[in-house]
Amino acid sequence: MSITLNPYLNFDGNTKEAVYFYEKALGGKLMGLMTFGDMPADPNHPLPDQMKDRVMHAHLKVGDADLMFSDTFPGMPYQPGNTVQIAIxxxxxxxxxxxxxxxxxxxxxxxxxxxxxxxxxxxxxxxxxxxxxxxxxxxxxxx
Missing domain, CATH: 3.30.720.110 (Signal recognition particle alu RNA binding heterodimer, srp9/1)
Structure with missing residues (x-):
């Protein structure tokens, strides 16, 4: 049985800025960044235009550690300082x-x-x- 854990940081529309900031500040390497608009379209759940450029998932490697990031959907609760989740x-x-x-x-x-x-x-x-x-x-x- 194998399991890993990592911090998952959520932002309200400025994830790209945060990822590049942490990449530089922590000497990390961007492993991937995908926007909501990069995902296959689902006619049952159309994506609002304002979501297409928001980050669905980004992965930053810092040494042996992984940091992951995402933007929230508009209207989802967001409170700066209370934005870290644990990904299992x-x-x-x-x-x-x-x-x-x-x-x-x-x-x-x-x-x-x-x-x-x-x-x-x-x-x-x-x-x-x-x-x-x-x-x-x-x-x-x-x-």
Whole structure:
């Protein structure tokens, strides 16, 4: 069984600026940056124009550590200083479900576990202490 953890930073439309700032400040290497507009279109859930340039996911390597970033959707709660989440990457779906269920106990599901374009199983849960976790089984990113 394998699992990794990393900080996941959320911003309100200025993720690109933050990623390049941290890349320079921390001597990191940008591994990838994908906007919401880069994802395949879904006619059942059309993407508002203001979302297309926002960052869906960015990955910065700093030494052996990984920092990940994303912009919020307009209207989602955002409070500067309360923007760090913990991303958990179990390799097995059963382990992901167990972790999610344990964190959900006394907490709140933000996004139920589900298949996404980048993961066979992904969800977001805020635990009973107010800490938000993204549970993500690694998958292939769309080309």
């Amino acid at each position: 990457h179990p390799t097995e779906e059963a382990r992901a479900r167990a972790i999610f269920a344990a964190l959900e106990d006394g907490g709140q599901v933000v996004m139920p576990l589900q298949k996404t374009d980048w993961s066979p199983l992904y969800g977001i849960v805020k635990d009973k202490f107010g800490v938000t976790f993204q549970v993500n089984v690694p998958g292939e990113l769309p080309q």
